[in-house]
Amino acid sequence: MTAAVVTGLGVAAPNGLGTEAFWKATLAGRSGLAALTRFDPAQYPSVLAGEIKGFTAEDHIPSRLMPQTDHMTRLALAATDWAIGDAGADLRQLPEYGMGVVTAASGGAVEFGQRELENLWSKGKEYVSAYQSFAWFYAVNTGQISIRHKMRGPSGVLLTEQAGGIDAIGHARRHVRKGTPLVVSGGVDAALCPWGWVPQIASGRMSTVADPDRAYLPFSADACGYVVGEGGAVVILEDAASARERGAPRVYGEVAGYAATMDPAPGTGRPAGLRRAAENAIADAGLTPGDIDVVFADAAGVPELDRTEAAAITGLFGRHGVPVTAPKTMTGRLLAGGAALDVATALLSLRDGVIPPTVNVRAPAPEHGLDLVTGGPRDTDLRSALVLARGYGGFNAALVLRRTDG
Amino acid sequence: MNRIAAGGTSQAHHRAIQRAGRDDRDPAPSRTLAHRTGSTREGPHSDWHSSARTTNPKQLGPRGNGVKTMRRVAITGLGTVAPGGNGVKEYWELLTSGRSATRTISFFDPSPFRSRVAAECDFDPVSAGLTPQEIRRLDRAAQFAVVSAREALADSGLDVSRLDPGRTGTSIGSAVGCTTSLEREYVVVSDGGRKWNVDHEYAVPELYRHFVPNTMAAEVAWVVGAEGPAAVVSTGCTSGLDAVGHAVELIREGSVDVMVAGATEAPISPITSACFDAIHATTPHNDEPDRACRPFDRTRGGLVLGEGAAVMILEEWESARARGAHIYAEIAGFAARCNAYHMTGLKPDGREMAEAIDAALQEARLAPDSIGYINAHGSGTKMNDRHETGAFKRSLGDHAYNVPISSIKSMIGHSLGAIGSLEIVACAMAIEHGVLPPTANLHEPDPELDLDYIPLTARRQRADVVLTVGSGFGGFQSAMLLTAPDVRS
Numbered sequence: 001m002t003a004a005v006v007t008g009l010g011v012a013a014p015n016g017l018g019t020e021a022f023w024k025a026t027l028a029g030r031s032g033l034a035a036l037t038r039f040d041p042a043q044y045p046s047v048l049a050g051e052i053k054g055f056t057a058e059d060h061i062p063s064r065l066m067p068q069t070d071h072m073t074r075l076a077l078a079a080t081d082w083a084i085g086d087a088g089a090d091l092r093q094l095p096e097y098g099m100g101v102v103t104a105a106s107g108g109a110v111e112f113g114q115r116e117l118e119n120l121w122s123k124g125k126e127y128v129s130a131y132q133s134f135a136w137f138y139a140v141n142t143g144q145i146s147i148r149h150k151m152r153g154p155s156g157v158l159l160t161e162q163a164g165g166i167d168a169i170g171h172a173r174r175h176v177r178k179g180t181p182l183v184v185s186g187g188v189d190a191a192l193c194p195w196g197w198v199p200q201i202a203s204g205r206m207s208t209v210a211d212p213d214r215a216y217l218p219f220s221a222d223a224c225g226y227v228v229g230e231g232g233a234v235v236i237l238e239d240a241a242s243a244r245e246r247g248a249p250r251v252y253g254e255v256a257g258y259a260a261t262m263d264p265a266p267g268t269g270r271p272a273g274l275r276r277a278a279e280n281a282i283a284d285a286g287l288t289p290g291d292i293d294v295v296f297a298d299a300a301g302v303p304e305l306d307r308t309e310a311a312a313i314t315g316l317f318g319r320h321g322v323p324v325t326a327p328k329t330m331t332g333r334l335l336a337g338g339a340a341l342d343v344a345t346a347l348l349s350l351r352d353g354v355i356p357p358t359v360n361v362r363a364p365a366p367e368h369g370l371d372l373v374t375g376g377p378r379d380t381d382l383r384s385a386l387v388l389a390r391g392y393g394g395f396n397a398a399l400v401l402r403r404t405d406g
Numbered sequence: 407m408n409r410i411a412a413g414g415t416s417q418a419h420h421r422a423i424q425r426a427g428r429d430d431r432d433p434a435p436s437r438t439l440a441h442r443t444g445s446t447r448e449g450p451h452s453d454w455h456s457s458a459r460t461t462n463p464k465q466l467g468p469r470g471n472g473v474k475t476m477r478r479v480a481i482t483g484l485g486t487v488a489p490g491g492n493g494v495k496e497y498w499e500l501l502t503s504g505r506s507a508t509r510t511i512s513f514f515d516p517s518p519f520r521s522r523v524a525a526e527c528d529f530d531p532v533s534a535g536l537t538p539q540e541i542r543r544l545d546r547a548a549q550f551a552v553v554s555a556r557e558a559l560a561d562s563g564l565d566v567s568r569l570d571p572g573r574t575g576t577s578i579g580s581a582v583g584c585t586t587s588l589e590r591e592y593v594v595v596s597d598g599g600r601k602w603n604v605d606h607e608y609a610v611p612e613l614y615r616h617f618v619p620n621t622m623a624a625e626v627a628w629v630v631g632a633e634g635p636a637a638v639v640s641t642g643c644t645s646g647l648d649a650v651g652h653a654v655e656l657i658r659e660g661s662v663d664v665m666v667a668g669a670t671e672a673p674i675s676p677i678t679s680a681c682f683d684a685i686h687a688t689t690p691h692n693d694e695p696d697r698a699c700r701p702f703d704r705t706r707g708g709l710v711l712g713e714g715a716a717v718m719i720l721e722e723w724e725s726a727r728a729r730g731a732h733i734y735a736e737i738a739g740f741a742a743r744c745n746a747y748h749m750t751g752l753k754p755d756g757r758e759m760a761e762a763i764d765a766a767l768q769e770a771r772l773a774p775d776s777i778g779y780i781n782a783h784g785s786g787t788k789m790n791d792r793h794e795t796g797a798f799k800r801s802l803g804d805h806a807y808n809v810p811i812s813s814i815k816s817m818i819g820h821s822l823g824a825i826g827s828l829e830i831v832a833c834a835m836a837i838e839h840g841v842l843p844p845t846a847n848l849h850e851p852d853p854e855l856d857l858d859y860i861p862l863t864a865r866r867q868r869a870d871v872v873l874t875v876g877s878g879f880g881g882f883q884s885a886m887l888l889t890a891p892d893v894r895s
Binding site for chain 1 (some may be wrong): 427448476516519571572576579581582589592593595596598599600601602603604605606608610611612613614615616617618619620621623624627628631632633634635636637638639640641642645648652655659662676677679680681682683684685687693741742743744745746750758763878879880881882
């Protein structure tokens with residue numbers, strides 16, 4: 001069994017479009033959180049979001065695809081193009097069924113869906129788009145990427161809300177291990193429309209603070225919920241031998257360990273599953289907690305969820321036992337895109353030997369016992385990173401990434 | 407007597423087998439069944455297929471052979487909610503009767519729509535055993551899934567208190583999630599579509615649960631106390647196959663020993679009708695609602711929307727055997743491919759579906775001519791019928807002409823993401839009972855389709871290796887092979 005390695009990244013984030021723009025902003029601590037502009041949020045308790053700026057879909061998407069794609073899918077297609085370009089992959093040289101696509105989704109292409117629901121209910125069924133049958137649904141990004149790049153191999157779509165980015169990449173690794181040389185994976189999400197906003201308000205977890213610097217403060221004593229953003233990351237996962245053989249220009253790192261768990265049913269008194277996911281992923285990588293150099297936290301920003309995560313981390317690594325960071329404080333939580341972006345960020349960290357900061361949090365609440373990287377980036381030699389993610393409903397996922405030298 | 411009413415007695419028989427333990431299992435349950443129901447062993451149309459009886463499946467290559475033996479996957483429990491009846495017993499009765507459960511849509515006024523028929527479930531959440539809180543919390547699709555999971559768990563005889571929660575996982579397929587609840591709530595918060603900035607004050611607390619349908623997998627996990635990997639698999643209309651295929655992979659790779667796997671869908675709502683109307687995917691045969699879905703028939707008009715759920719208990723083979731579980735079938739092979747062609751279109755050559763079939767056969771180490779029954783995608787569209795007929799010929803060669811093929815969508819409609827799992831259950835029951843469900847409404851075979859599509863009436867015919875396939879929007883093509891429990895032992 002050869003390693004599954006990441007050879008290409010495509011990033012679309014609120015604080016940077018494209019991998020290097022995002023990474024530069026992230027190291028500089030530049031946040032993409034601001035007042036919503038996509039629609040007027042004045043009537044809602046939550047008014048901040050991480051919006052992607054400067055994305056002109058027409059520059060990236062063929063005109064015939066425009067009527068049949070939502071903003072979410074356009075971002076995903078653009079990020080995929082960038083990732084494939086980054087990987088330097090000549091797709092025509094790979095076997096016909098040798099490429100697959102596995103993406104994460106959460107609520108689908110909500111804005112497209114809202115427009116068609118409105119057409120149906122305000123005007124009548126004749127006004128519903130011929131593309132509605134697939135343009136909004138959860139499988140749309142995988143389907144469109146597969147078609148655009150003629151990827152006919154094993155594919156998939158996994159839904160675990162914010163944990164989805166990791167689960168998709170973990171599943172893509174299965175395909176690579178079973179013989180598919182290249183799999184496009186990750187997650188890109190976008191639900192910044194009123195019909196995407198209101199359900200999230202109903203979750204009770206969104207921050208209602210209007211100051212972008214004070215709204216999303218995971219692990220802080222002032223934690224008060226999270227801010228939602230749009231975007232995510234696409235990664236090119238390849239069989240290491242196959243990547244070497246085709247002369248891949250770079251290897252960001254190896255997907256060395258993966259595990260997912262489910263929390264117990266409410267009221268059972270059994271422990272939450274996040275720690276178990278982390279333990280299993282570290283063991284799956286053949287490592288021990290002492291080998292992990294940095295943890296990219298789920299960082300819900302909801303006090304109870306922060307406590308659970310801090311307990312999982314300190315339980316495994318000891319109090320202040322490992323650097324922990326949450327660069328998503330600069331992007332907001334990106335639903336199915338969030339964990340994928342964290343994976344990309346962690347790979348860039350491994351590449352450059354620097355941990356990006358958790359912004360706006362001056363210091364974590366002492367009760368958490370975390371060595372949270374705040375203030376600015378921390379330079380340090382990094383070999384292995386653990387990425388944690390949780391999805392609404394009790395889903396936990398953990399991914400271990402390892403630097404591959406040379 | 408023209409029809410084989412197999413369900414009731416067989417289920418009782420099966421329970422008796424379970425109580426007695428696997429070793430006492432009647433090696434030919436269908437014979438016992440035939441005796442009890444008074445049917446003859448030969449079906450009413452045995453003359454159509456007398457040479458097609460499955461012989462010993464050919465296995466390709468040695469098993470084990472110094473290589474690490476692959477962990478195998480047993481189906482040990484079944485649960486369904488389906489049009490025409492709740493629970494596996496009623497489901498199988500419907501499928502073997504050749505009756506169609508399609509009817510004029512009753513859930514909303516269908517008069518504005520081009521297609522006004524669907525296969526609706528007569529499902530009462532209270533009598534299905536859901537608590538008042540579950541009924542409030544769960545979308546109809548999630549209700550189906552939970553009820554089916556409970557039935558499957560009871561059927562498996564698994565003792566939940568002895569399960570290792572961390573080694574038990576959940577995989578639930580769904581194409582459109584909680585769409586019915588979402589549309590209902592959208593209409594409220596938008597005040598009938600009048601407001602783009604929808605009102606959060608009118609949002610129900612459950613709205614986010616419906617918005618992210620992965621919550622359905624959580625609900626199913628809670629039924630059995632599963633704390634291993636859990637996810638909703640959403641690959642359009644192949645979700646029901648892919649979710650179970652995903653579960654099989656997790657057991658094989660050793661991440662888990664038990665999976666609660668299946669799929670659910672409750673899509674019958676105005677927005678679904680509108681979007682299928684817009685592309686003329688659904689049938690305009692509104693005048694004969696119970697003959698609306700006609701796969702492989704010259705007069706077919708398109709698919710008929712359905713709803714339902716099927717959930718299975720899957721166990722690692724050796725541990726299932728060790729606890730004396732009744733094993734319906736083994737899931738011997740699974741593969742998925744994409745056609746990378748069109749979000750909704752299919753090419754007539756069926757090339758990528760054939761590739762999926764070939765890969766599933768390879769994984770199962772079975773030869774194409776071992777296949778004794780194909781549960782077709784059979785959605786009721788001309789494009790599909792040509793596509794999969796092409797795929798079967800491509801993969802099976804001359805054997806394609808010998809294999810009985812049927813589409814149960816002719817009876818229960820197309821429940822999008824759920825149907826793949828409902829079809830796996832049908833295949834497991836076909837293996838269990840030696841009865842192949844028919845394609846209902848197939849009165850005028852399409853002259854361009856020249857395979858054996860089991861028209862109208864169920865066949866009493868043993869099939870030890872069964873193939874089930876699916877196609878989905880997005881270009882997804884999936885294939886799964888089930889084998890009788892004694893075939894590969």
